[in-house]
Amino acid sequence: MAMIKRHWKTLKTAAWLGWQMESNWTQPFLFAVYSILKPIAATMILVLMYWVVINPGYGGQAENAIMFSFLYVGNAFYIFVGQMLFGIFRVIQGDREWYQTIRNVYIAPISYYVYVVARALTQLVIASIAVVITLLFGVFVLGVQISLAVTDIPLFLTILVIGLVGVSAMGVILGGISFLTAKHMHGMNESVAGIFYLFCGVLFPISMFPVWGQFISRAIPLTYWFEALRRVLAPETLQIPTSLTQIDTGLLMLILLSSTIVLVLVSYFVFKGADYLARRKGVIDMITSY
Amino acid sequence: MNIHLRLNLRAILGRAYPRVIGSLREPSWIFFEILLPVLAIAAYVFIYQALEAPPEFVGFVILGGAMTAFWLNVLWSMAAQLYWEKEIGNLQLYMMAPMSRMSLLGGMAVGGIFGSSIHASATVLIGVLLFKGPALVFPLMLIPIFLVTLIALYGMGMMFASLYLMWGREAWHMASLMEEPIYFVSGFYFPVKALGFWVALSASVIPITLGLDSMRQLLFPSVAAWGLFPVEIELGILVVLAIIFPIMARIALARMENLARRRGGLTLRWQ
Numbered sequence: 001m002a003m004i005k006r007h008w009k010t011l012k013t014a015a016w017l018g019w020q021m022e023s024n025w026t027q028p029f030l031f032a033v034y035s036i037l038k039p040i041a042a043t044m045i046l047v048l049m050y051w052v053v054i055n056p057g058y059g060g061q062a063e064n065a066i067m068f069s070f071l072y073v074g075n076a077f078y079i080f081v082g083q084m085l086f087g088i089f090r091v092i093q094g095d096r097e098w099y100q101t102i103r104n105v106y107i108a109p110i111s112y113y114v115y116v117v118a119r120a121l122t123q124l125v126i127a128s129i130a131v132v133i134t135l136l137f138g139v140f141v142l143g144v145q146i147s148l149a150v151t152d153i154p155l156f157l158t159i160l161v162i163g164l165v166g167v168s169a170m171g172v173i174l175g176g177i178s179f180l181t182a183k184h185m186h187g188m189n190e191s192v193a194g195i196f197y198l199f200c201g202v203l204f205p206i207s208m209f210p211v212w213g214q215f216i217s218r219a220i221p222l223t224y225w226f227e228a229l230r231r232v233l234a235p236e237t238l239q240i241p242t243s244l245t246q247i248d249t250g251l252l253m254l255i256l257l258s259s260t261i262v263l264v265l266v267s268y269f270v271f272k273g274a275d276y277l278a279r280r281k282g283v284i285d286m287i288t289s290y
Numbered sequence: 291m292n293i294h295l296r297l298n299l300r301a302i303l304g305r306a307y308p309r310v311i312g313s314l315r316e317p318s319w320i321f322f323e324i325l326l327p328v329l330a331i332a333a334y335v336f337i338y339q340a341l342e343a344p345p346e347f348v349g350f351v352i353l354g355g356a357m358t359a360f361w362l363n364v365l366w367s368m369a370a371q372l373y374w375e376k377e378i379g380n381l382q383l384y385m386m387a388p389m390s391r392m393s394l395l396g397g398m399a400v401g402g403i404f405g406s407s408i409h410a411s412a413t414v415l416i417g418v419l420l421f422k423g424p425a426l427v428f429p430l431m432l433i434p435i436f437l438v439t440l441i442a443l444y445g446m447g448m449m450f451a452s453l454y455l456m457w458g459r460e461a462w463h464m465a466s467l468m469e470e471p472i473y474f475v476s477g478f479y480f481p482v483k484a485l486g487f488w489v490a491l492s493a494s495v496i497p498i499t500l501g502l503d504s505m506r507q508l509l510f511p512s513v514a515a516w517g518l519f520p521v522e523i524e525l526g527i528l529v530v531l532a533i534i535f536p537i538m539a540r541i542a543l544a545r546m547e548n549l550a551r552r553r554g555g556l557t558l559r560w561q
Binding site for chain 2: 025026034037038039041042044045046048049050051052053054055058059061064067071098187188190191194195197198202203204205208
């Protein structure tokens with residue numbers, strides 16, 4: 001019981017610290033604008049790409065509203081992936097190299113794993129706001145076809161939570177690895193995020209890949225997350241052959257859940273292993289300077 | 291040769307040197323800086339292919355993806371550079387050195403252009419090999435357009451560098467904020483004219499907007515009608531920007547340095 005209380009206290013304090021560090025560099029209004037401008041702009045790139053292709057003055061292709069919904073919904077939920085993967089990585093790198101406070105936090109009588117996960121909660125909050133705004137903008141301004149039935153809300157929330165746990169676990173894995181890397185290795189987590197962007201069926205069906213590409217896609221749990229989210233939020237996208245279409249939703253959920261459990265376990269052991277190695281090498285508070 | 295001129299030329303070379311050497315010495319950077327744009331290019335190419343867009347669009351994506359190397363370099367290694375230097379304690383050394391601060395920024399630009407050119411060339415090569423866009427033509431006009439775009443772009447980066455000098459953590463966030471929104475308004479992956487004339491015209495203050503638009507017109511003549519202005523006019527505007535930005539950079543640098551000295555924040559770290 002005492003341990004749970006201590007973890008809860010760590011969780012609350014670290015989440016608050018994370019929120020302050022993310023947001024107190026400017027006025028709340030500017031911070032809100034900053035938080036939503038980037039993802040909205042990334043979404044607008046896709047919107048313009050679509051618009052240019054169907055516009056008679058440019059590409060002149062037939063409208064494909066289902067494909068538009070497919071890429072819009074995928075891109076909206078990808079905000080969680082980009083924000084959380086980069087955010088968790090930045091916790092360790094930022095504390096170590098930037099603020100140089102990692103040694104103080106590390107020797108505090110708390111679980112450092114819980115501390116890192118709690119700091120990720122801040123990213124989750126910021127990403128959630130951006131995702132909601134992106135989806136609302138899509139539905140009300142761009143006419144994206146999203147139809148969430150009331151009876152599907154529990155299923156949607158279940159899928160969302162499982163996926164977010166999985167994304168956090170991936171972030172923790174990268175964060176753990178960052179214990180051992182110099183600060184200029186930020187390309188590593190950006191590359192992982194980029195690989196997910198490309199291979200997880202975020203913007204286009206994975207059936208467009210050759211067989212080896214589809215194999216990679218199917219090996220990443222997030223592919224099933226995006227597919228499951230679309231089935232609930234935009235069921236008409238099932239008309240697009242993704243090569244996952246024939247998988248029953250129940251089985252899809254089972255794959256998503258089991259792979260997420262594996263990811264969480266892997267994240268714990270990778271984090272602890274990297275932590276152990278970093279201590280052995282004496283690099284917990286290293287400063288790589290460039 | 292005049293001693294001041296010689297000193298400043300040496301300062302330019304001296305500041306460019308670590309960038310040139312550094313860009314070749316750290317293999318992980320080369321790998322990531324080539325891989326990341328290729329991943330984005332691949333995703334956008336697949337979208338266009340899923341939407342059955344004409345092949346020119348694949349070319350737009352490869353070109354835009356390659357030019358992100360220069361934009362990111364201007365943001366993170368020009369605009370934010372003096373701020374980084376302040377954080378790691380180099381800025382006071384630069385301030386004490388008997389050279390013009392413009393030479394320092396000039397050296398950063400020369401080194402940055404070298405490194406980014408390697409990354410951009412690799413991205414184009416990989417993009418063309420992987421995705422086989424439409425047949426390309428290489429008119430000579432492409433060379434002045436490209437060079438003037440880079441001068442204007444890095445001139446703007448020099449101007450931003452002095453503004454960033456005043457900022458603390460805002461610098462990081464500002465640089466981050468100017469990625470996707472600028473990719474959008476500058477039409478990195480689609481003809482900028484599609485944003486509407488006035489939006490595209492406003493975005494033209496960012497040199498890469500007109501640079502990309504001209505390059506698209508020259509490389510893909512079949513869709514030259516999608517350009518914002520004729521290439522000659524765009525070149526003229528770019529030349530004006532290439533003159534104005536370095537001058538503004540010089541003025542801004544002097545003012546910001548003075549202001550930072552008076553506020554006592556010139557070497558203040560961890561804000």
